[in-house]
Amino acid sequence: MADKKLVEEITSMEEDFAQWYTDVCIKAEMIAYSQIKGFMVIKPWGYAVWERMQALLDARFKATGVENVYMPMLIPESLLNKEEELVEGFAPEVAWVTSGGSEPLTERYCVRPTSETLFSEFYQTDVHSYRDLPKVYNQWCSVVRWEKETRPVLRSREFLWQEGHTVHATAEEARERTQQMLNVYADFLAEDMAIPTVRGRKTDKEKFAGAEATYTVEALMHDGRALQSGTSHDFGDKFAKAYDIRFTDRDNQLKYAFQTSWGLSTRAIGAMIMVHGDDRGLVLPPRVAPLQICVVPIQQKKEGVLDKAFEIKELLTGAGFRVKVDDTEKSPGYKFAECEMHGIPLRVEIGPRDIEKGVCVIVRRDNGEKAEVEIDKLADTAAALLEQIQKDMLAKASAFMEEHTYSASGAEEFRQLFAEKTGFVKAMWCGDRACEEKIKEELGVTSRCMPFEQEKVGETCACCGKPAVKMVCWGRAY
Amino acid sequence: MADKKLVEEITSMEEDFAQWYTDVCIKAEMIAYSQIKGFMVIKPWGYAVWERMQALLDARFKATGVENVYMPMLIPESLLNKEEELVEGFAPEVAWVTSGGSEPLTERYCVRPTSETLFSEFYQTDVHSYRDLPKVYNQWCSVVRWEKETRPVLRSREFLWQEGHTVHATAEEARERTQQMLNVYADFLAEDMAIPTVRGRKTDKEKFAGAEATYTVEALMHDGRALQSGTSHDFGDKFAKAYDIRFTDRDNQLKYAFQTSWGLSTRAIGAMIMVHGDDRGLVLPPRVAPLQICVVPIQQKKEGVLDKAFEIKELLTGAGFRVKVDDTEKSPGYKFAECEMHGIPLRVEIGPRDIEKGVCVIVRRDNGEKAEVEIDKLADTAAALLEQIQKDMLAKASAFMEEHTYSASGAEEFRQLFAEKTGFVKAMWCGDRACEEKIKEELGVTSRCMPFEQEKVGETCACCGKPAVKMVCWGRAY
Numbered sequence: 001m002a003d004k005k006l007v008e009e010i011t012s013m014e015e016d017f018a019q020w021y022t023d024v025c026i027k028a029e030m031i032a033y034s035q036i037k038g039f040m041v042i043k044p045w046g047y048a049v050w051e052r053m054q055a056l057l058d059a060r061f062k063a064t065g066v067e068n069v070y071m072p073m074l075i076p077e078s079l080l081n082k083e084e085e086l087v088e089g090f091a092p093e094v095a096w097v098t099s100g101g102s103e104p105l106t107e108r109y110c111v112r113p114t115s116e117t118l119f120s121e122f123y124q125t126d127v128h129s130y131r132d133l134p135k136v137y138n139q140w141c142s143v144v145r146w147e148k149e150t151r152p153v154l155r156s157r158e159f160l161w162q163e164g165h166t167v168h169a170t171a172e173e174a175r176e177r178t179q180q181m182l183n184v185y186a187d188f189l190a191e192d193m194a195i196p197t198v199r200g201r202k203t204d205k206e207k208f209a210g211a212e213a214t215y216t217v218e219a220l221m222h223d224g225r226a227l228q229s230g231t232s233h234d235f236g237d238k239f240a241k242a243y244d245i246r247f248t249d250r251d252n253q254l255k256y257a258f259q260t261s262w263g264l265s266t267r268a269i270g271a272m273i274m275v276h277g278d279d280r281g282l283v284l285p286p287r288v289a290p291l292q293i294c295v296v297p298i299q300q301k302k303e304g305v306l307d308k309a310f311e312i313k314e315l316l317t318g319a320g321f322r323v324k325v326d327d328t329e330k331s332p333g334y335k336f337a338e339c340e341m342h343g344i345p346l347r348v349e350i351g352p353r354d355i356e357k358g359v360c361v362i363v364r365r366d367n368g369e370k371a372e373v374e375i376d377k378l379a380d381t382a383a384a385l386l387e388q389i390q391k392d393m394l395a396k397a398s399a400f401m402e403e404h405t406y407s408a409s410g411a412e413e414f415r416q417l418f419a420e421k422t423g424f425v426k427a428m429w430c431g432d433r434a435c436e437e438k439i440k441e442e443l444g445v446t447s448r449c450m451p452f453e454q455e456k457v458g459e460t461c462a463c464c465g466k467p468a469v470k471m472v473c474w475g476r477a478y
Numbered sequence: 479m480a481d482k483k484l485v486e487e488i489t490s491m492e493e494d495f496a497q498w499y500t501d502v503c504i505k506a507e508m509i510a511y512s513q514i515k516g517f518m519v520i521k522p523w524g525y526a527v528w529e530r531m532q533a534l535l536d537a538r539f540k541a542t543g544v545e546n547v548y549m550p551m552l553i554p555e556s557l558l559n560k561e562e563e564l565v566e567g568f569a570p571e572v573a574w575v576t577s578g579g580s581e582p583l584t585e586r587y588c589v590r591p592t593s594e595t596l597f598s599e600f601y602q603t604d605v606h607s608y609r610d611l612p613k614v615y616n617q618w619c620s621v622v623r624w625e626k627e628t629r630p631v632l633r634s635r636e637f638l639w640q641e642g643h644t645v646h647a648t649a650e651e652a653r654e655r656t657q658q659m660l661n662v663y664a665d666f667l668a669e670d671m672a673i674p675t676v677r678g679r680k681t682d683k684e685k686f687a688g689a690e691a692t693y694t695v696e697a698l699m700h701d702g703r704a705l706q707s708g709t710s711h712d713f714g715d716k717f718a719k720a721y722d723i724r725f726t727d728r729d730n731q732l733k734y735a736f737q738t739s740w741g742l743s744t745r746a747i748g749a750m751i752m753v754h755g756d757d758r759g760l761v762l763p764p765r766v767a768p769l770q771i772c773v774v775p776i777q778q779k780k781e782g783v784l785d786k787a788f789e790i791k792e793l794l795t796g797a798g799f800r801v802k803v804d805d806t807e808k809s810p811g812y813k814f815a816e817c818e819m820h821g822i823p824l825r826v827e828i829g830p831r832d833i834e835k836g837v838c839v840i841v842r843r844d845n846g847e848k849a850e851v852e853i854d855k856l857a858d859t860a861a862a863l864l865e866q867i868q869k870d871m872l873a874k875a876s877a878f879m880e881e882h883t884y885s886a887s888g889a890e891e892f893r894q895l896f897a898e899k900t901g902f903v904k905a906m907w908c909g910d911r912a913c914e915e916k917i918k919e920e921l922g923v924t925s926r927c928m929p930f931e932q933e934k935v936g937e938t939c940a941c942c943g944k945p946a947v948k949m950v951c952w953g954r955a956y
Contacts, residue, residue, distance in 0.1 A: 032600065032603075032604065034549070034550050034596075034599075034600070035554075035557075035599055035603075036550050036552060036553075036554060036557075036587070039550035039551075039552065040550070041547065041548070041549055041550070041600055042547055042548035043547055044545035044546065044547055044615070047545075047546045047547050047548055048545075048546070050548075051546065067522035067525075067526075068522065068525045068526070068529065069519065069520055069521055069522055069525050070519070070520035070525055070528075070620075070638060071512070071519055072512050072514050072517035072518070072519070072636055073517075073589070073620055073622065073636050074514060074517065074573070074622075074636070075514075076513075076514060079513075079514075091579075091580075092579045092580060093578075093579050094578075094579065095552070095575045095577070095578045095587075096575060096576060096577045096578075097573045097574060097575050097576075097589065098574060098575075098576045098577070099573070099574045099576070100571075100572075100573045100574075100624035100635075101569075101570045101571050101572065101624040102569075102570060103624075109514070109573075111551070111575065111589070118512075121512075121513055122510065122512070122519055125510075125513075126510065137522070141620070142548075142551055142619070144551065144552075146578035146579040146581075157578075158550055158551050158552070160548065
């Protein structure tokens, strides 16, 4: 049967999670592979999700005083070289432009992998006085990083993101902004994308090249692996010193400025797929779903059915929802499967018998629950259900994360947990990079962060047994 | 005086139009020069204008069924080479990426100057049947063209734009879409940006590399020079043949598909500056103005003044307008000058004496008209004024274009007009490319388009005197 086919085409999560993920990306028409190795095409459904995410996140940014700008796509090699750690961090993975038109360039330009250098150069010329501060700028753009191994949406050689870059008069203000933006990410992920995260600080080993401190929101995928879903960096005055960003303060002294940067990318779409998806495909949280309700007419050739379906669409659109009618020639069953594959939160079915009774059937994507609803009450019911779905999805993902977060009080338990379980493991750490590296090498897991909410899950380092200074959240990461 | 300074810093239009234009771009904080030759930084005010333009144009697109997508930023040389004319047209001005990370690439990639090749490659794999057609895709992105001479906003080595790329089952449908999108541009420019344009078809000499027909909207700047403000291309099945885009039609025959593309860029911001600006700076049409009203408190340290100013802001924001209060330490006069420089359509002044009387003063940016308004009636007055400004700006620009559009019935008059006047000159043309080239060489003017609204302004070609086939609109172009 046609309506089974679409579903059968995807691998089940249990059988092969990685293949399931790729299948969903492709079959839900989020992306297509491009013939250019490591680059993806973002298809209309995937891009519409990104547009929703952009609108919601951008509004959150603007509420905190962020202004959008646009910086050049290319960075001269000499500019990149000014900050040593940044060069070391990014040079191995940038694409180099060596000629413009038929002329070779006198200096190589790289396609931006991130734009700290460009913002710093701009601030160097644009910031003179404390009156010019702070500047809280952001740009939405694409960046290129020449990854060796790629994976749809999660790791591609080009991706879309926003990168915020701010400059402040004091170290404290920069630190506050760094944490503020991390909280914006965590709230956006939880409230809009229904993705719970662990908030914390990266260890020195895992922090951003050139940052004084990197904060992160770490999400847990359905296969128990971690995904870094947004980061925020406090640069102190390091970049200001490298790029000579100085301002005259109120006390008439010339001082170095303090900077931050923070980014969230299309990777977060990958997180959403792997947190909420199931064997029928994508499950979209109502707030980011490009379409919230799909109306499927039953026996649509019978008189009045299509009219009623479009009447319902008008009714729901008028109530502020994003709605379509699927009036194609496909069978209702096939349409149901398509709605499910695309993750549309609600499906409304309307047929001749429903019309007679003045009702329709409404079906939730997240849990499959069906209900018969009077058409007069449909808008109210849909509003309540969409709100409920948004809540339930977060609750379900939070419960999953909680169930898959373990604590190890000592070294043995730590190893055993990673041998038997998948998920986050909280354990104590002595603060020594050598231990961190040893754990990574032996167990294949990395320190995701030092959570803001510290607990004393043990006394000693889960690696070396020395006195511990921090609790770290460990995991196998994407 | 401080409030004079900002204004005095810009050159007057009469004195030096090019310098005036650059001054406005910089002083109105639309852009900044980047230290990377030919690249610009789009500053918050400039980017906010672009965001408004994007929102308005994107809504017009979506109303005609356009879906947004995202294609890779890089194009392999072999892919670019598939369509001969396109390569010839763009190869001299692309930036080439030759290595990724530390590895040289086996094939050069260019940074997209435009994405016909990428969309064609995508359609080649994604279009199989007439059921897959049409596809009406668009992307918002940046492109790179290695221009030799650059000019702020108007011609830079990187610019932002949207590029629509569609594929259809029939030549007729493609032609209709090409014209439909040209009309979308013309309507957007007229209704949202208050920029009147001449719609027409480009001559073969001026059309897009690889297109069967290029349609254009041509605007007239305040210095009498023309600016191509949006183009729409009908490719027929040329690209389909080069990239092998075939589909099975209803009659079961395998057929080549038909394509279009259409683009509008940040150049249109340059048009807006040069059509509406004056010696006090930018003049923004209310629909695209990021802020529509600036409230300037007078004697703001007096009790109650700032409170009232913010109360007015709330009142106007609640009525749906984009409003700010300038509560900085600057003098009112300086604030007035800044509002004017940034082109904010309305300024509201509120001081202690106004508060006593329950009134405020409202000032139009476009014509300087002042009026005293009761605060109770302010929201209604502002709504009416913003609508009136939007209309008046279009009417003024239309009158200017009309006054500066001339008709030449013969060769002598044609030369004389361009010797004496600046603007559009309509003249008859024999259709011979040699005449077009001769006119360009001798007079420095180019054929802007063959207007859809043809008139018989003479009998014979304004160059060679042979029988004419078309009326052409000529001008000196940016």
